[in-house]
Amino acid sequence: MGTRVFRILSGRRLAAGCVAAALLMSGCVTVDDKRCAVEAINKEFRKDYEAILARDGTRVFSVSRAEAYDAVRISMARLRMTVEAQDPVLGYVNVFAQAPLPLDDKEWKQAAEADLPRAQEIIGPCVGLFGYFFRFEPEGLESVISGTVVETPAGTSISFTARMREVAPPRTGFPRREYLPPTAVRMALSKMWAEIEREFKTTYRKP
């Protein structure tokens, strides 16, 4: 029996076991682990973000450029976003607000709950168990949205991009993410387009 056990535990299994045990015993979550986690989450969320914008980040309307520009500004104001920079001649407007705006708390919670399991799965290989302490936090962050209005042969094109901006250091040990959770991006875009379309219908009576 002893010989059998010795045979089982010898060779590659024994070596792999020792190496795994040594690695596991080598300590807990380091700064590098955390950086690895945030890079992994940024990489994955960026893919989702770009796919969402490619699908629904730009829409074309049969309105004049000036009408479209005004509609963007008014809609953003209705969503409680503040204009930070604008250039009507270029057709550029930049708005910001304390996160989770333009989503409300309930919508943010819904988006965070939807994306949390995937986020934990993404960072798991970097931080192990520590990943289960990861949470999305709107505190200390601002949502920044850039909108452009461009005349094209098909009509006036409106497009949006978004990013997170840190205004206070994070409570957790994780560095900040740059990209929003995908569900939050989808919900925010949907909300902004709905507001713009409402503005066209009510003010200009246009589709």
Add this chain to the structure above:
Amino acid sequence: MTEQAYPDALQPQYRMHWYTIERVLGQGGFGITYLARDTNLDQLVAIKEYLPVEVASRRPDATVRSRSDGQRERYRWGLDRFIQEARTLARFDHPNIVRVHSVFEHNGTAYMVMRFEEGDNLAALLERRGTLSERDLLRILLPILDGLELMHNAGFIHRDIKPDNIHIRADGSPVLLDFGSARHSLGKAHTLTILVAPGYAPFEQYHSSSENQGPWSDIYGLGATCYRAIAGTAPMDAISRSKGILGSTREVLVPARNVGSGRYSAQLLAAIDHALEFVEKNRPQTVAEWRREILGETSAAGVAPAVPDRSAVAASQQAAPSTSPPAAGPSAPPAVPPQRAIAAHGAPPKADSPVTRRGWPGARAPIAWSIAGAAAAAIAITVFLWPPIDRDPEEKIRQIQKELERTKELLKERDTDAKTREKLLALLAEQEEAKRRQEDEARKRREEQEKQAQAKLRQEDEARKRREEQEKLAEAKRRQEEEARKRLEEKQRLAEARLRKEEEARKRLEEQQRLAEAARREEAERLARTEPPASRAPKRSPEADKLAQGEAALARREYEKAYEILRPLAYGGNSRAQNKLAEMYAGGMGVPKNNNQAYIWYSLAAQGGSATAPAEREKIARLLQPVEIQQADTVVKNWRPR
């Protein structure tokens, strides 16, 4: 909250020496643990108060007293043990054992001051995740073994290892809590209700005496914790297992090697099964031994096999009486408690020769022998029915016959020893009753925890309201400051307007002087018209003049003026003005810093032929998302100069 959920607890803000109670962290049968603040060091600590509710209660003046004169001696004895064990624990400074800072007597009881560890306990983690991977399990198990080995070498047993008592710090490192200081405290008179954790306590802990307990008891608890982590459920409790062995039920523990096959390494599963051996002497006797099995360092000699050979088990049980001291009977009390027994044998053993079974002397109870006999019979029969292995058939038959004879003797002995059987059945009945009581208490604790959680939610709600109120006040203050700033700006604006008027008056005067001078020069030129001009100054266009003015204003940091001059030129397609405007956006000069706008203006300047713009645009592009660059490029592509 404290009054509702923990009627016996000290109130928040209650002060003892330099510690101020903040809230209750939890309550068990032997005491209450508080979160408190050390006001000297301004840091949070955990304080455990000795309050065995079975024998003592709190009075209105916050002191703790035994419930009756008859219980005074038991209470005092437990208190002394609590203090003694806190002192023992305080000697250890290990990252995976809760750190004890201090112990002191107050209010007629004692308080153990410990480091407050933030994080979550393993039970909660397992509740959420169901099971752990081998990597995560070892990440918790191995550090805990290091800490436990240190304690065992000092002659100390935990006796209550279970997921609830393993805390995972926020950085992922584990720490072993609740070193059962109170667990010894009620000595022989304690009840089972508050002694054992079903599924995690080995059978020997169900006895009222503790002579059979040792490092192997803690190894059982850790093995059961590992079993929970791989199977998703705790192993069946030792009482049910004993019934299975006696044959009163068909319940047997499904081995870890069956439950975790394919998902965990064979050596880990074998080590868990070894730790969960029912008979204590069949388990690894020391942490070092078990660790070697887990890590696959088991050598062929000197270490128990990971999967015990059935005939070997039977033989070892047959031989057991000759290796155990037979002198101590079932009712004989231990000469000294285990810790003292170690001390009496001299200094604690070295790390490489940890406490062995010989270091924990004690009598073997007949009950245990009966169970062992029954187990031997079952195993011997199994061996008899087991498929043949490569052994000499004659020798195997002789071996089986010998085992059968031994088994018959044991069975005969068990059947004839009716008194022992009755005792065992009585013990089982008592233990079932205790288990029921324990479940009742667990239910009550859960209800209390729910109440506590509700109270916590209420508190958080109130705190949120307070925060909102504070934010409103801050907002009002900010508005006031904003108004004051606007008033100041208005004053400055008026002052500037006055200065501008003066400047205009001065300019008008200079213009008049210039016109007079020009008239004089014209007259002089008319007179000297016959002579050719020595040189002709180059003429500059109005746009070039404006550009020069804009650049000069920018150089003087008159950003507002520069912006007013340069912007129309940039809109008109002047690449130099566009370049300057891009610089202003990139540096936040007189305009809000905006990389998107800077990128657009650098791109337009590059299109217009600016030599420096492309390189600057690339620098800015590194700060933008790829989709932001696409968005800006679309603006540039569709741009027409105004």
